[in-house]
Amino acid sequence: MNKHCIALVCCILFGILRAFPGTAGDIFEKLDLNDPALKAVKMYYDKGRTQEARKVLLDIFRRKENLYIQVSETDLPYIRDHYKEEVRTSIKTADEVRNKYFLFRYEWDMEKTTAPYQFKKEIDWHAEPFGDPEWTFMLNRHRYWVDLGKAYFFTGKEKYASTFVEQVTHWIDNNPVLESNQWKSWRRIEAGIRAENWIKTFELVKNSRHITPQFLEKLLDALYVHAEFIDRGYNRHSQMSNWGVLEFHGLFNLAVFLDKFKAAEKWRESAIDKLNTCIQNQVPDDGTQWEQSPMYHNEVFHCYLNTILLAQRKNIELPETTLQKTKDMAYANVEWQKPNYHEPLLGDSDDNDLRGLLTTAAIVFKDKTIRSRAYDTLDYHNFFVFGKEKQKKYSNMDGQEPDFLSAYQQNSGDLYSRSSWKEDAYYSSFHMKRLGGGHSHDNLLHFTLFAHGRDYLIDGGRYTYVNNKWRKYFKDNKAHNTLGVDGLPNSAYAGSWGNAYEARSEGVFTKITKDYDYAEAINTAYLRLEDPVWMKRRMIYIKPDLWILVDSFNGKEEHTYSRYFNFPDKQVEIQNGGLSTTHAGNNLHIRPLKKPEIQLEDAWWSPEYNLKKPVKRAELYKKKKGFTSFITLLYFPENNRLHYEKIPVYNRQDKVVADNEAEAVKITFSGKEYILVVSHKASNNLNPFLLVEGQVLSGEVILVEREEDTQTIHLIK
Numbered sequence: 001m002n003k004h005c006i007a008l009v010c011c012i013l014f015g016i017l018r019a020f021p022g023t024a025g026d027i028f029e030k031l032d033l034n035d036p037a038l039k040a041v042k043m044y045y046d047k048g049r050t051q052e053a054r055k056v057l058l059d060i061f062r063r064k065e066n067l068y069i070q071v072s073e074t075d076l077p078y079i080r081d082h083y084k085e086e087v088r089t090s091i092k093t094a095d096e097v098r099n100k101y102f103l104f105r106y107e108w109d110m111e112k113t114t115a116p117y118q119f120k121k122e123i124d125w126h127a128e129p130f131g132d133p134e135w136t137f138m139l140n141r142h143r144y145w146v147d148l149g150k151a152y153f154f155t156g157k158e159k160y161a162s163t164f165v166e167q168v169t170h171w172i173d174n175n176p177v178l179e180s181n182q183w184k185s186w187r188r189i190e191a192g193i194r195a196e197n198w199i200k201t202f203e204l205v206k207n208s209r210h211i212t213p214q215f216l217e218k219l220l221d222a223l224y225v226h227a228e229f230i231d232r233g234y235n236r237h238s239q240m241s242n243w244g245v246l247e248f249h250g251l252f253n254l255a256v257f258l259d260k261f262k263a264a265e266k267w268r269e270s271a272i273d274k275l276n277t278c279i280q281n282q283v284p285d286d287g288t289q290w291e292q293s294p295m296y297h298n299e300v301f302h303c304y305l306n307t308i309l310l311a312q313r314k315n316i317e318l319p320e321t322t323l324q325k326t327k328d329m330a331y332a333n334v335e336w337q338k339p340n341y342h343e344p345l346l347g348d349s350d351d352n353d354l355r356g357l358l359t360t361a362a363i364v365f366k367d368k369t370i371r372s373r374a375y376d377t378l379d380y381h382n383f384f385v386f387g388k389e390k391q392k393k394y395s396n397m398d399g400q401e402p403d404f405l406s407a408y409q410q411n412s413g414d415l416y417s418r419s420s421w422k423e424d425a426y427y428s429s430f431h432m433k434r435l436g437g438g439h440s441h442d443n444l445l446h447f448t449l450f451a452h453g454r455d456y457l458i459d460g461g462r463y464t465y466v467n468n469k470w471r472k473y474f475k476d477n478k479a480h481n482t483l484g485v486d487g488l489p490n491s492a493y494a495g496s497w498g499n500a501y502e503a504r505s506e507g508v509f510t511k512i513t514k515d516y517d518y519a520e521a522i523n524t525a526y527l528r529l530e531d532p533v534w535m536k537r538r539m540i541y542i543k544p545d546l547w548i549l550v551d552s553f554n555g556k557e558e559h560t561y562s563r564y565f566n567f568p569d570k571q572v573e574i575q576n577g578g579l580s581t582t583h584a585g586n587n588l589h590i591r592p593l594k595k596p597e598i599q600l601e602d603a604w605w606s607p608e609y610n611l612k613k614p615v616k617r618a619e620l621y622k623k624k625k626g627f628t629s630f631i632t633l634l635y636f637p638e639n640n641r642l643h644y645e646k647i648p649v650y651n652r653q654d655k656v657v658a659d660n661e662a663e664a665v666k667i668t669f670s671g672k673e674y675i676l677v678v679s680h681k682a683s684n685n686l687n688p689f690l691l692v693e694g695q696v697l698s699g700e701v702i703l704v705e706r707e708e709d710t711q712t713i714h715l716i717k
Contacts, residue, residue, distance in 0.1 A: 030224055091147075097163065112611070113610050125185050132466050140175075141193045148160045148161070149201040161208030165210045165215055196250065223258060226250070230251045240282065244274065249275065249304070249307055251270065251271040256314055276319045283325045285410070286411040289329070290412070290435050291438075297329065309360070327365055347441050348465075351608060356382065358373050376395070378394055405419070406418060416428075417429075419544035430539050431447075442493075445505075447481045451545070457588075458568045462609060463612050467495050483563055484564065485560070505523055521536070522534065526555075533561075548632070553627070553628045569616070577595045587638060588634060591633045591634075593630075629680065631663065649677060662680060662681070675692055675695075677699075678700070
């Protein structure tokens with residue numbers, strides 16, 4: 001998780017921990033015994049008959065309507081029949097957890113693991129077996145206990161419920177709220193996350209004979225400690241980070257679950273207020289969470305979806321801002337969702353399928369557009385949360401394709417282009433702004449490409465948060481399809497969560513039409529050099545399957561100017577002065593107009609945390625003094641017979657202008673001819689024009705489209 005501003009958080013947290021020892025107390029003193037629902041509890045407690053009071057309290061919690069789990073024994077045949085593999089996985093995971101064997105593999109686990117670890121004796125909740133503190137944090141989120149609950153639900157075997165009771169009791173007894181635990185078991189986000197997981201597990205096992213009145217009291221008291229701990233620690237870091245959302249989503253869960261406690265209303269109001277502040281600070285008008293990581297966007301999105309779901313079930317009013325911005329987050333997911341339904345790996349992200357979250361959102365918002373990008377039927381997780389009746393309603397709910405194809409997210413600076421909403425669509429992304437601090441990467445002007453059901457040009461991923469060579473490697477500009485000068489990074493890495501120098505962009509411009517998408521931005525990273533270098537990328541997508549990248553550099557002295565292309569495998573080779581993938585079919589060609597030097601090297605790709613795969617990376621570079629430009633075509637020649645050539649550009653005196661002033665490329669394919677003209681240098685004339693093939697043109701970027709006897713001039717900029 002993002003640890004920027006650690007010093008501030010530490011200071012604040014130390015003060016909270018000193019002021020709040022979190023010791024257990026008389027649970028009945030914390031309950032609102034004047035609530036009519038607790039009348040019998042109060043009667044026994046007032047008479048000093050605490051054992052009877054505990055039994056009645058357990059009966060109340062057993063009969064209490066579940067917050068999350070909406071399935072019963074009558075659903076077992078359906079679940080076993082429709083989710084066979086998921087049921088097997090839940091029982092397998094539960095058996096592993098019983099044996100104190102941990103492998104974190106859930107799709108939305110923030111830090112997945114690929115190597116298991118087993119405790120030979122009792123669980124050490126502060127263990128760090130692989131040198132990564134994120135493992136310890138994952139251990140203390142307790143999501144795996146939900147599978148203990150599911151295994152109990154499927155089999156009725158008490159061993160699963162007893163394991164939950166044993167392990168949660170062990171955790172409570174060994175993890176008091178102390179300063180020494182603050183970066184192990186009592187980070188604030190873990191406190192928030194495990195609230196949801198404890199509640200879900202309890203709802204699945206609450207009728208087990210191992211859920212005794214004494215255990216319930218212990219559990220409720222621990223949850224009370226969590227609520228007070230979270231509520232007392234709101235700070236500036238919470239307001240601006242995903243941390244705050246995870247913390248106060250946990251508090252909202254606790255407030256609704258512990259609704260018979262005296263402090264419940266205070267907690268609920270506090271959580272609603274803090275969550276509303278967080279979403280206003282963190283989610284701008286384009287619906288993206290500002291840290292520029294779809295992974296953390298969706299962790300935040302999950303929290304708000306849960307909050308709205310529980311509010312709907314309990315008739316709790318939420319601010320309109322919270323509702324609208326959560327829906328905006330759903331639409332941001334729709335905009336950047338790849339044709340295979342996955343999120344992009346922008347920043348610290350994993351290659352996760354978005355349909356489960358969008359299924360939840362479609363139900364919560366009753367939205368047909370979101371429904372069109374979600375699952376056709378409830379997935380395993382959502383079936384437990386919504387049940388069979390909602391499954392029927394969802395299956396009968398019509399989906400409606402979005403009324404857009406391409407989308408520009410103006411606050412985050414990302415253009416997502418696509419040819420259709422089908423799984424075989426062409427899709428690209430272009431990243432033009434950097435906002436996100438610790439979770440964002442050195443990826444300004446980064447371009448990705450997905451087509452024919454597969455990735456062609458990828459984001460490198462994240463792999464680790466440990467401050468070592470791999471963290472630096474995967475955050476570096478070379479791990480992205482971007483630009484570089486003299487082999488230097490755009491930003492100067494200074495640790496897992498920060499840089500000594502931050503690359504920034506300016507001059508962002510985009511245009512979306514039915515025929516083409518266009519975007520451009522300047523990266524000012526190398527203005528820091530002794531001989532400053534100005535660097536710009538222009539991207540035009542001619543629909544449905546041609547992309548042109550125009551990259552330009554300008555410095556006074558000699559520099560090496562580079563473009564990097566990262567592939568998801570090793571199936572690529574240098575061909576005909578460019579690059580070609582070598583799949584059985586549908587191969588991408590990357591063709592530079594002006595011949596560069598090309599180096600193809602071994603590299604790594606990380607589609608998820610703790611996993612890296614060997615791939616290939618290409619560097620196309622040129623050593624030159626002064627201005628340099630690269631025009632690169634990306635296309636699929638097996639689908640189109642494409643011809644291209646660089647053609648001269650003339651000024652009003654009929655003289656050929658130099659490349660540092662303007663360039664043009666003529667492309668013929670699919671029965672059409674296109675001429676793209678780009679002016680690199682602003683003219684001194686008030687109304688300048690250029691001549692290309694006898695055609696007078698005015699503007700900085702122009703696309704001429706010719707088909708038979710028809711000519712259309714698109715003034716892009």
